[in-house]
Amino acid sequence: xxxxxxxxxxxxxxxxxxxxxxxxxxxxxxxxxxxxxxxxxxxxxxxxxxxxxxxxxxxxxxxxxxxxxxxxxxxxxxxxxxxxxxxxxxxxxxxxxxxxxxxxxxxxxxxxxxxxxxxxxxxxxxxxxxxxxxxxxxxxxxxxxxxxxxxxxxxxxxxxxxxxxxxxxxxxxxxxxxxxxxxxxxxxxxxxxxxxxxxxxxxxxxxxxxxxxxxxxxxxxxxxxxxxxxxxxxxxxxxxxxxxxxxxxxxxxxxxxxxxxxxxxxxxxxxxxxxxxxxxxxxxxxxxxxxxxxxxxxxxxxxxxxxxxxxxxxxxxxxxxxxxxxxxxxxxxxxxxxxxxxxxxxxxxxxxxxxxxxxxxxxxxxxxxxxxxxxxxxxxxxxxxxxxxxxxxxxxxxxxxxxxxxxxxxxxxxxxxxxxxxxxxxxxxxxxxxxxxxxxxxxxxxxxxxxxxxxxxxxxxxxxxxxxxxxxxxxxxxxxxxxxxxxxxxxxxxxxxxxxxxxx
Amino acid sequence: xxxxxxxxxxxxxxxxxxxxxxxxxxxxxxxxxxxxxxxxxxxxxxxxxxxxxxxxxxxxxxxxx
Numbered sequence: 001x002x003x004x005x006x007x008x009x010x011x012x013x014x015x016x017x018x019x020x021x022x023x024x025x026x027x028x029x030x031x032x033x034x035x036x037x038x039x040x041x042x043x044x045x046x047x048x049x050x051x052x053x054x055x056x057x058x059x060x061x062x063x064x065x066x067x068x069x070x071x072x073x074x075x076x077x078x079x080x081x082x083x084x085x086x087x088x089x090x091x092x093x094x095x096x097x098x099x100x101x102x103x104x105x106x107x108x109x110x111x112x113x114x115x116x117x118x119x120x121x122x123x124x125x126x127x128x129x130x131x132x133x134x135x136x137x138x139x140x141x142x143x144x145x146x147x148x149x150x151x152x153x154x155x156x157x158x159x160x161x162x163x164x165x166x167x168x169x170x171x172x173x174x175x176x177x178x179x180x181x182x183x184x185x186x187x188x189x190x191x192x193x194x195x196x197x198x199x200x201x202x203x204x205x206x207x208x209x210x211x212x213x214x215x216x217x218x219x220x221x222x223x224x225x226x227x228x229x230x231x232x233x234x235x236x237x238x239x240x241x242x243x244x245x246x247x248x249x250x251x252x253x254x255x256x257x258x259x260x261x262x263x264x265x266x267x268x269x270x271x272x273x274x275x276x277x278x279x280x281x282x283x284x285x286x287x288x289x290x291x292x293x294x295x296x297x298x299x300x301x302x303x304x305x306x307x308x309x310x311x312x313x314x315x316x317x318x319x320x321x322x323x324x325x326x327x328x329x330x331x332x333x334x335x336x337x338x339x340x341x342x343x344x345x346x347x348x349x350x351x352x353x354x355x356x357x358x359x360x361x362x363x364x365x366x367x368x369x370x371x372x373x374x375x376x377x378x379x380x381x382x383x384x385x386x387x388x389x390x391x392x393x394x395x396x397x398x399x400x401x402x403x404x405x406x407x408x409x410x411x412x413x414x415x416x417x418x419x420x421x422x423x424x425x426x427x428x429x430x431x432x433x434x435x436x437x438x439x440x441x442x443x444x445x446x447x448x449x450x451x452x453x454x455x456x457x458x459x460x461x462x463x464x465x466x467x468x469x470x471x472x473x474x475x476x477x478x479x480x481x482x483x484x485x486x487x488x489x490x491x492x493x494x495x496x497x498x499x500x501x502x503x504x
Numbered sequence: 505x506x507x508x509x510x511x512x513x514x515x516x517x518x519x520x521x522x523x524x525x526x527x528x529x530x531x532x533x534x535x536x537x538x539x540x541x542x543x544x545x546x547x548x549x550x551x552x553x554x555x556x557x558x559x560x561x562x563x564x565x566x567x568x569x
Contacts (some may be wrong), residue, residue: 015519039569072557123527167569168567168568168569169567169569170567170568212566212568213566213567213568213569214566214567215562215563215564215565215566215567216562216563216565216567217559217562217563219567220562231555232555232558232559232562233558234554234557234558234561234562236561237554237555237557237558237561238554238558260562260565260567262565262567264565270569271565271566271567271568271569272568273565273567292552297543297546297547298543299539299540300543304567308514327569345565354565355558355561355562355565367551369551369554370544370547370548370551373544373547374540374544374547377540377544378540381539381540382536393541405517414530416515419512419515420511420512420515423510424512425511459541459547459548460541460544460545461537462537462540475528478527481527481529482525483527483528483529483533484528484533485525485526485527485528486525486526486527486528487516487519487525488519488524488525489519489524
């Protein structure tokens, strides 16, 4: 068994030697330079690495036993694992509880190297803290691992490169989604490449291995089989602006979404699946640059014109999004208009996002398009809006449990309205619309709120409305009279909810 | 000693006593809700077409790279 502890400068020599010894990769292939270096370069300089081999990786072993071992050629079955730490660690710390606590606080995740010579990067969970550039917000999950025989927990978003035979970009993306949800929520469980193949068995007319990729509908089907209520959104079908807003709404909701990028409509031959898991922080400049939305709904348009009100949507903020791409290191930042501009191969540069798939909790029956339209209609119809105002809307999904937890701890929220909202009956997931202005939102404040029941797809007679508060009115359903009640209660500016992505 | 922690009952009673609660049951309230209903009916129809077309189109896009 090999256990090597080294710093970033010493990694190349130590790892190159191990790659030759463990994987029989000849030196002339320069495996480190061609494959591993681009994953190490973005890491902070003050990082140390613990290298362990042989390592039994559950994902690669699944591919090995279901595919590679059935070939004539000889394939290795063990992997090498790199574990990352901030700064130097005291190796004697592994032998005491206090020492392990210190090591855990410095632990920045792991990366597995597979013996698949041309695509070696396997299962990885790297913390954004390990990166030089980490001024972004994203969802993450905790994954248990061991280093030097001691149990540690890595916090980050799962990543892997494709091996091109058992997993292409499509299967890798599905694996990463399930690895995230399975490690984070009890309702789901992590999956393996062979289980993704099995899930598609009933609907495949041809063999599935070696993988030749999946179409978007097949990917959506697999997620449905794994317990999600998936939704597909197409750019041409929803229109460029609306498509971008819906994309942003789901990211703001803290839901990782599967993104299809392709350039076939631009005479290319690329079709690729990646994940979007967050966005860069919203700066004051980005808010200043924001233009009012072009409202398509006739009633909303009429009411806004009547009072000369400009409506701004947080989802129009021109921010970069965080992508998990199996051809790139974890957490790539890119604009929605040019998601592959950072690729060294210019053939990729004209790729565009054409579809995205949202893995929703199956009982979220009210999706983003209808929810956002409904929230705008409630805003302009149920409240007496001030003329010549600039209104800024921020919409997202969240669990009522998280929302109530944060609301209970929010010292800036009016105490009377806080009690009324906290004591309202809510489903597992709710839609939230925070009503603010450009000036207020720069301080992460809002002065109005609309809460919707995400399990209510019937939008007639205000059925999804749980409560709303703005312009001195609090509207909530009165179960005795069957009508909504309008209470005269003033909601002063309060700190917005930032729990989904742990920031704004 | 047990303590009941239902503030909603107390707040609503207080608001009712000072006439700060109004049921949304007037003609204008009904007209407002009816107008929203009609708009949402259009939104729903638009969404159903976009959703269906997204699904159909998605089946033709293969992701391999």
